[in-house]
Amino acid sequence: MTNNNYLKILLYLKQFEGDGKFHEIESVLGDIDPKEKREIIEELAREDLIYLDGGRTTGLPLMGFGDGRGNIKWIGGNDENSKYIPFSGKLKFKGSKYLKEELEMEDKGKYNIKVEGNSTANVIISSPGATINNKTEIIDKVKHIIETIKNDNTINETEKQDAVNTFTQLESEIQADNPKSVTIDKVLTVGAKIASIGSLVVALTRLLLGH
Numbered sequence: 001m002t003n004n005n006y007l008k009i010l011l012y013l014k015q016f017e018g019d020g021k022f023h024e025i026e027s028v029l030g031d032i033d034p035k036e037k038r039e040i041i042e043e044l045a046r047e048d049l050i051y052l053d054g055g056r057t058t059g060l061p062l063m064g065f066g067d068g069r070g071n072i073k074w075i076g077g078n079d080e081n082s083k084y085i086p087f088s089g090k091l092k093f094k095g096s097k098y099l100k101e102e103l104e105m106e107d108k109g110k111y112n113i114k115v116e117g118n119s120t121a122n123v124i125i126s127s128p129g130a131t132i133n134n135k136t137e138i139i140d141k142v143k144h145i146i147e148t149i150k151n152d153n154t155i156n157e158t159e160k161q162d163a164v165n166t167f168t169q170l171e172s173e174i175q176a177d178n179p180k181s182v183t184i185d186k187v188l189t190v191g192a193k194i195a196s197i198g199s200l201v202v203a204l205t206r207l208l209l210g211h
Contacts (some may be wrong), residue, residue: 005029005040006049010099011206013050013091015199022053022088041087049095055087103188103205134207135174141204142171145197152196163190163197184208 012028029037038055045052091099149155149163166186173179191201 005032006044007099007102008206009041009044009089010049010091010095011202013089014096014099015202017091017096020090022051022090024054024086025089026086038087041089044089044095047098048092049098050092051090053088054085057084100188100192103184135177138174138204138207139171141200141207142167142174145200145204146171148197148200149194152194154196155194159194163194166190179208 009025009028012025013023016023025041026037029040041052041055044050146164146167149160149167152160155163166183167190170179170183170187173183187201188205191198
């Protein structure tokens with residue numbers, strides 16, 4: 001089922017995990033064909049990865065009323081009386097687990113990283129030469145995460161230092177266009193453990209995926 005569009009939606013919903021609310025997800029997929037968009041979203045629900053709502057039109061159906069003199073008045077069935085409710089979703093535990101497994105992919109060492117403009121390609125992360133064109137933005141995110149960790153007084157110094165070291169290592173690898181799967185795996189693990197950087201790590205991962 002692996003598809004970058006599936007991961008985009010799961011990553012988007014990950015940042016809201018635990019808030020108990022549904023969040024609109026159609027816009028996450030951009031301007032792709034509406035039919036394809038619906039198929040992607042509905043498949044995520046069929047696979048039991050997300051709770052799903054919306055994707056339907058509300059309003060009055062088209063109805064005609066006669067006045068007894070051969071005249072008919074039509075109401076409903078138009079844009080004024082109908083409204084499309086876009087799909088909204090909420091991440092399930094299974095979806096969160098699936099997302100983590102897809103992002104890690106330690107056994108294959110592969111991640112979807114944005115390369116050469118807007119194209120997306122499977123890049124062997126442990127291989128040199130995987131040029132990352134959004135390098136500056138990624139490094140800025142990493143630096144922000146490091147500062148957030150340093151200012152987090154809810155974690156002990158040992159955990160704090162280990163986390164800082166992990167993101168510092170990632171920064172060095174990004175600088176060298178050589179991010180490694182083992183480092184990204186550590187980043188995901190740290191992001192799951194430290195609440196203050198959870199959503200920041202999700203945003204960072206989205207950049208790496210080319211979202």
